Amino acid sequence: MIHIRTRQTSHFTVLANRLAQRAGSAVTVGVAAYILSLPDGAPITIAALCAHFAEGKKAIAEALRELEDEGWLERRIERGPRGRIITRTFAYDLPGAVPQEPTAPQEAAPEPSPEPAVPASPTPEGAAEATPEALGLLTRLHQRDHRLLLSEREITTLAPAVTEWLDRGAPPQEITAALTDSLPARFNRRPARLLAHRLTALRPPTRTAPPPQPDRPPVVPLQNCDGCDRAFRAERPGRCLSCRTPERSHLAA
Known part of the structure; x- marks a missing residue:
């Protein structure tokens, strides 16, 4: 040739x-x-x-x-105008490149959800439904580690497990740390599989709110006695109980 x-x-x-x-x-x-x-x-x-x-x-x-x-x-799920969930597709000339934000971003038209390439597996009975908070958390993982660029299908698959963590009382910062801390230097498989393993293996127990504490009586402030200069508790300055008794008042006179 x-x-x-x-x-x-x-x-x-x-x-x-x-x-x-x-x-x-x-x-x-x-x-x-x-x-x-x-x-x-x-x-x-x-x-x-x-x-x-x-x-x-x-x-x-x-x-x-x-x-x-x-x-x-x-394919990345994002929140568009008026809170609408839209899908943006990023095409890479080399896999693994970090996407650059345009200098003058324009609102792209929402792209219809793609038809599934393979039949989607049904959601297990009792599994948590994916929430926008869970979808957003997974979408932002690449900000902590650029290798965690997940496809739309991967985000949709992992989101119910993240929602379950949220339902169990885990704050978003804790979930992000559990998914991104101490990652291996090299991935031998798609990062979504590693994230799925961590979401299952590290799943926290359900956290209950602490019982309300009983109301404590107000603390009476300390005052210095105008007669003997000793400290005593009272709502306002004055004399202590000893200085207010007739015997102590007579001796003082």
Whole structure:
């Protein structure tokens, strides 16, 4: 093979060899290249991708799942205007890169929740429902360790366990510390598996509020006796009990 190269100054996309030469499905590489060529704000739902490619929903969903698992894509749940929960998708030209905040951020249009690539497992009976506080806590973990960039599916899966910690009385700071302290230097698997293990193994017992303390009588302040200068307890200055007795008053006179 001989390359015939042309210098391009616009309308081109740079792809890492790690992606372009990725072994496996050509659909996955093609979907990744197409997504990286799109401008910010473009929709990349399964329906939008199926409108561009000839492959069906199953192949596109599998390609998105592989890209998420390998870190090329990240779906993050955030709170949008008026408290609405929205999904933002981040496309990485290299997995593991820390996303940079734009200098002049614009409110992106909310992206519909993606169709599941694989059937979602049902929530176990009695498990806590995911709350916005739990979703937000998991979304912010990468601020403590940039390796903890979780996909939308991982956040949704872990959120019920975090909600259970919150229901047991654990404050958010304690949960964040339990998930991020003393992490290994290298991850041999997706960090979500490590987080799931910690949420199960370190789950705290249910904490009950301490019983209310009985009301204590007010403490009477100390006063210095105007007669003998001894300390005694009274609401206001004056003489102590000894100085107020007739015998002590007669002797003092």
